[in-house]
Amino acid sequence: MLAVVGFFATLLALAAFHSIVVSGQFEFDRLQRRLENGHERAQVLRAEVARLESPSRILEVANGRLGMVFPPARVYLASVVLDDRQTILAAPEGDPFSGSTR
Amino acid sequence: MTRQPDGLAARGRGAGIDVPRYDTYRRFRRRAVLAGVLLAGIAGLFGWRLATLQLLDPDRFVAHGEMQRIKTVALQAARGAIVDRNGVDLVLSVPRTSVWANPLQVEDPVRAARTLSGILDADVSLLEERLSRDSQFVWLGRQVSDETAAATLRLGVVGVYFDEERARVRPGGDSALAVLGRTDVDAKGISGMEMVYDSLLSGTDGEKIVERGLRGISIPGGEYSVEPATHGRTLVLTLDRALQFEAERLLIEGVERADAEGGVLVAMDPATGQILASATVRRDEDGLVGISSEHRAVTWTYEPGSIIKPLTFSAILNGAVAAPETVREVPGRLEVHDATFKDTPAHDPEELTVADIVRRSSNVGTILWAQDLGPEALHEEFREFGLGSVTDLDFPGEARGILKPVGRWSGTSLPTIAIGQGVAVTPLQMLTAYATLANGGIRPAPTLVLGTRDDGGVFSPRRVRPSMTVVPAAVASEVVAMMERVVESGTGTRAQVTGYRVAGKTGTAWKPHSSGGYGSKGDRTYVASFAGFLPAEAPRLAVLVVVDEPAGHSYSGGRAAAPVFAEFARFAVRQLRIPSVDERVGLDHAGRVMAMTPARHRILAEAAEAARLEAAGATTGA
Numbered sequence: 022m023l024a025v026v027g028f029f030a031t032l033l034a035l036a037a038f039h040s041i042v043v044s045g046q047f048e049f050d051r052l053q054r055r056l057e058n059g060h061e062r063a064q065v066l067r068a069e070v071a072r073l074e075s076p077s078r079i080l081e082v083a084n085g086r087l088g089m090v091f092p093p094a095r096v097y098l099a100s101v102v103l104d105d106r107q108t109i110l111a112a113p114e115g116d117p118f119s120g121s122t123r
Numbered sequence: 124m125t126r127q128p129d130g131l132a133a134r135g136r137g138a139g140i141d142v143p144r145y146d147t148y149r150r151f152r153r154r155a156v157l158a159g160v161l162l163a164g165i166a167g168l169f170g171w172r173l174a175t176l177q178l179l180d181p182d183r184f185v186a187h188g189e190m191q192r193i194k195t196v197a198l199q200a201a202r203g204a205i206v207d208r209n210g211v212d213l214v215l216s217v218p219r220t221s222v223w224a225n226p227l228q229v230e231d232p233v234r235a236a237r238t239l240s241g242i243l244d245a246d247v248s249l250l251e252e253r254l255s256r257d258s259q260f261v262w263l264g265r266q267v268s269d270e271t272a273a274a275t276l277r278l279g280v281v282g283v284y285f286d287e288e289r290a291r292v293r294p295g296g297d298s299a300l301a302v303l304g305r306t307d308v309d310a311k312g313i314s315g316m317e318m319v320y321d322s323l324l325s326g327t328d329g330e331k332i333v334e335r336g337l338r339g340i341s342i343p344g345g346e347y348s349v350e351p352a353t354h355g356r357t358l359v360l361t362l363d364r365a366l367q368f369e370a371e372r373l374l375i376e377g378v379e380r381a382d383a384e385g386g387v388l389v390a391m392d393p394a395t396g397q398i399l400a401s402a403t404v405r406r407d408e409d410g411l412v413g414i415s416s417e418h419r420a421v422t423w424t425y426e427p428g429s430i431i432k433p434l435t436f437s438a439i440l441n442g443a444v445a446a447p448e449t450v451r452e453v454p455g456r457l458e459v460h461d462a463t464f465k466d467t468p469a470h471d472p473e474e475l476t477v478a479d480i481v482r483r484s485s486n487v488g489t490i491l492w493a494q495d496l497g498p499e500a501l502h503e504e505f506r507e508f509g510l511g512s513v514t515d516l517d518f519p520g521e522a523r524g525i526l527k528p529v530g531r532w533s534g535t536s537l538p539t540i541a542i543g544q545g546v547a548v549t550p551l552q553m554l555t556a557y558a559t560l561a562n563g564g565i566r567p568a569p570t571l572v573l574g575t576r577d578d579g580g581v582f583s584p585r586r587v588r589p590s591m592t593v594v595p596a597a598v599a600s601e602v603v604a605m606m607e608r609v610v611e612s613g614t615g616t617r618a619q620v621t622g623y624r625v626a627g628k629t630g631t632a633w634k635p636h637s638s639g640g641y642g643s644k645g646d647r648t649y650v651a652s653f654a655g656f657l658p659a660e661a662p663r664l665a666v667l668v669v670v671d672e673p674a675g676h677s678y679s680g681g682r683a684a685a686p687v688f689a690e691f692a693r694f695a696v697r698q699l700r701i702p703s704v705d706e707r708v709g710l711d712h713a714g715r716v717m718a719m720t721p722a723r724h725r726i727l728a729e730a731a732e733a734a735r736l737e738a739a740g741a742t743t744g745a
Contacts, residue, residue: 039343046343061218064201071212071294076368078296097693099622099703 192334193346200326202289202310203355205303205317207364208397208573212294214303214317216310219290220272222264226256228282235280239263242274265308266290291317299367301403301418302360302571315418316358316571318519323575326355356575359582361397366390369694370402371414374668377687378404378412381651381673385412387550388687389420390695393558393656393665396515396567396590398551399695420554421514421521424547425669428632429484429614430654430680431543433602434556436481438504439492440598447478447601453488460534464490464542481605482613484629486542493541498529501541507593508556508566510548515568515588524548543632544641554667557654560606561626561662564599566591607659617685618655620692622703626662627655627688629680634672648672651683657692663701666691 072078083089176184204215222243229235232254240247243264253261264271266288275283291306304315312321329352334345341347370388378386385405391398405415417423439445454472456465466485480488493501505511511526525547527536539545551569559566568588576582594602606626609615614629630652633641641647651673656665668684668691677683696703 042343046341050341064215065217067212068215068217068292068294071215072292074211075295075298076365077298080372095690095693097621097697099705 189346192336192342194333194335196331196333198329198331198349198352199289200328200352201354202291202306203324203326203357203575205324205358205360207360207362207367208399209363210359211364213299213360213362213364214291214293216289217292218287219266220269221262221266221286221288222272222275222283223260223262223286224254224280224283225259226254226261226282227259229254230281235283238278238280239275239283242271242278243267244271295364295368297414297416298364298371299362299401300414300416301420302362302401305416314416314519316360319517320358320572320575324355324358327353329353354578356577356583358575359573361392361399361571361573362401363399363698365698366400366691366695367402369698370400370691371404373687373690373694374402374404375412375414377668377683378406378670381670381677381683382675383651383670383683384672385415385419386671386687387419387423387669388666388691389550389554390664390666390691391554391558391567391569393561393567393662396555396558396569396588397573398569398571399664399699401571418518418520420550421516421518422549424522424524424549425650425671426544426546426632426635427548427553427652428543428630428650428680429486430553430557430628430630430652430667431541431546431548432481432484432489433560433606433628434505434508434510435489435493435501435541436477436605437508437560437594437598437602438501439477439496440601441504441594442496442500444496445477445492447605448476450474450476451488451491453480453485453491455487457487457490457538459490459538462535462538464538478605478608481628482608484609484614489542490538493537498532498537501537502526502529502532504593505540505546507591508559509552510546510556514549514551514555516551516571518571521551522549524552543630550667550669553652553654554665557656557667558665559593560599560602561656561665562590562599563596564592564594566593603659603662606655610655614679614681615653615655615685617681618653618688618692620657620689620696622705623657623692623696623701624659624704625655625657625692626659627653627685629653629685631679631681649678651678651680653680653684653688655688655692657696658701658704664692664695664699666695 202216205213207213222239224235226232232251236247236251236254239245240250243250245264250263253263263283264275267275272285276285289310291310293300293303300315302315304312304317304319306312306317310325312318312324317324329350331349333347334342336342370390374386374388378384383406385403388400388402389398390400401418401420403415403417403419404412405417406412440447445451451474452472453466453475455470456463458464464486466483466487475483475485475488477488477492479485480492505526511524513521513523526540532540536545555566555569558569567590570585570588572585574582574584603626606628607624609629610618610625610627615625615627618625618627618629630650632650632652634648634650636642636648650669650671652667652669654665654667656662666688668687670680670683670687673683695701
């Protein structure tokens with residue numbers, strides 16, 4: 022009687038173990054698919070970030086949607102001017118940062 | 124009379140037996156025997172089949188079973204990205220859907236073609252022809268957008284399927300297209316860096332062997348082996364995306380301003396030969412100036428004109444024929460064999476130093492000194508500077524330029540070549556020659572590649588090609604000083620950059636006509652150029668601007684090309700963090716004053732006041 026019970030208990034344990042292995046394999050497959058999808062998604066997003074950051078796209082938005090235009094001449098500010106005490110440079114007209122530093 | 128069965132009578136069971144029940148029993152027994160035989164036969168068949176499967180030819184069926192369960196999945200190697208020197212993506216691969224069909228499963232090819240053509244943006248007759256083929260596979264659309272793929276899927280056309288492929292995308296659009304190149308639809312490089320480094324970018328496909336049951340689920344403990352794909356390496360270029368974009372933008376503006384046919388701008392780090400930007404723009408048939416897909420910095424040859432003069436005088440100084448301050452009389456015109464060479468503007472004979480000749484770009488003065496030097500020495504020096512031979516760039520289609528051997532020179536070759544006519548160079552050759560002067564006489568090997576990065580991010584630098592000493596540093600330094608005067612007060616004043624010492628030279632070359640000769644005045648076309656570098660005392664940026672066929676009055680190098688150089692250089696020194704003359708003095712310099720906006724000045728003043736008050740309070744408290 023004990024042997025029969027033991028036999029069936031072993032069968033049950035084996036079935037349970039097999040069930041765990043199968044569900045583990047299922048989970049492994051799922052994670053692997055998710056990993057592959059994640060890699061692909063990351064690549065798509067990487068391309069999208071690069072496109073959004075590209076100067077040509079920024080120029081397009083600035084010229085188009087925002088209505089910006091290039092100034093007729095650019096003025097580059099020197100960060101160091103030797104022997105020149107008049108170096109407090111005027112902020113550009115309408116500079117949003119010039120009055121908000123307090 | 125009732126008929127008695129003999130058997131029963133013999134067994135002596137008496138006459139009370141029901142005859143119909145006996146018949147039923149007999150029928151049952153007969154059927155049971157029959158069923159038994161049948162079952163035995165079926166069992167025999169099964170046994171025979173089992174024996175056939177297990178004993179007679181087991182391998183075939185094992186193989187058949189494995190074929191059904193074991194799948195080999197190709198692991199496609201991802202093509203490596205191309206990035207700029209700061210790691211910004213210039214080209215990369217993204218997954219895209221491709222649409223294909225099994226024509227044998229398509230019921231009505233004509234109708235299917237009509238339905239699909241609108242969505243796939245393909246010709247109806249082409250689709251119809253493909254869908255009518257006696258084949259099991261035809262492409263309908265390669266690497267379509269996600270929206271197109273979704274719309275095609277919604278149609279639900281029987282026999283139409285989808286596959287995933289990788290498409291090559293350039294997030295910056297056509298910027299640097301000529302350098303980056305293209306791939307075909309199968310991601311094989313066909314031009315530019317995509318072609319040169321195709322094997323490195325491609326990688327090697329892998330495969331996965333897996334045992335799968337119904338619905339594609341892997342069988343636990345079954346066959347499983349993976350040979351991973353080796354992804355393509357990331358190619359790290361020397362280009363700087365911001366510089367490249369600005370070079371293209373400014374060059375388009377410059378070409379439009381000069382009403383020219385096209386232009387080239389190349390920027391290089393003279394110490395390393397690394398190309399920081401390489402822009403080519405062309406005017407199309409509609410008259411619009413746009414980025415070209417041809418890398419004309421290396422594929423186009425042109426007669427450089429006067430920007431070759433610093434090389435001529437390098438040879439003269441190197442040959443100890445003259446020094447920068449050596450004076451000689453220079454007439455306004457000079458006859459050599461059957462040709463007349465003139466200076467522009469015309470002038471009477473006057474005493475000019477070598478430095479003055481360079482500053483004023485005197486053709487006659489240059490020719491006189493070149494004649495003193497001799498053709499062999501001039502030719503040898505030009506060869507050393509890299510003229511007439513391909514560079515170390517390894518770019519497909521690179522031109523050698525034209526520098527004929529001295530034996531094939533005519534009587535006018537020496538004076539002509541000395542002033543940059545009768546010799547053809549690529550823009551890159553000329554820039555490399557200027558970089559040589561900027562680099563103390565050592566010619567750098569131009570390169571577009573910093574190195575490669577593997578999938579794990581490990582960087583492998585490109586092998587640095589050896590540099591070559593062309594002229595002694597002292598000679599290079601003297602030539603640079605003469606070129607500084609060109610920008611200070613000569614023909615190149617429009618190339619000045621505030622805060623930086625610039626050395627350079629203008630060139631306004633006659634462009635040869637396709638029928639031969641240069642044409643007469645009014646009929647001539649020009650190539651205007653300016654090449655220079657800065658800061659002149661320790662050059663970190665060398666730039667060449669060439670404007671092809673400028674029209675109108677602004678056809679000279681000083682007017683058409685020098686302003687583009689200056690605008691680009693002003694941007695580049697900030698992008699590359701090249702300090703100005705003032706910024707390079709020590710922090711302890713008494714006159715060093717940080718420039719600041721009023722707001723920043725106010726903050727610092729308030730902080731100083733607060734510190735003063737705190738110090739005063741502390742003193743009072745003590």
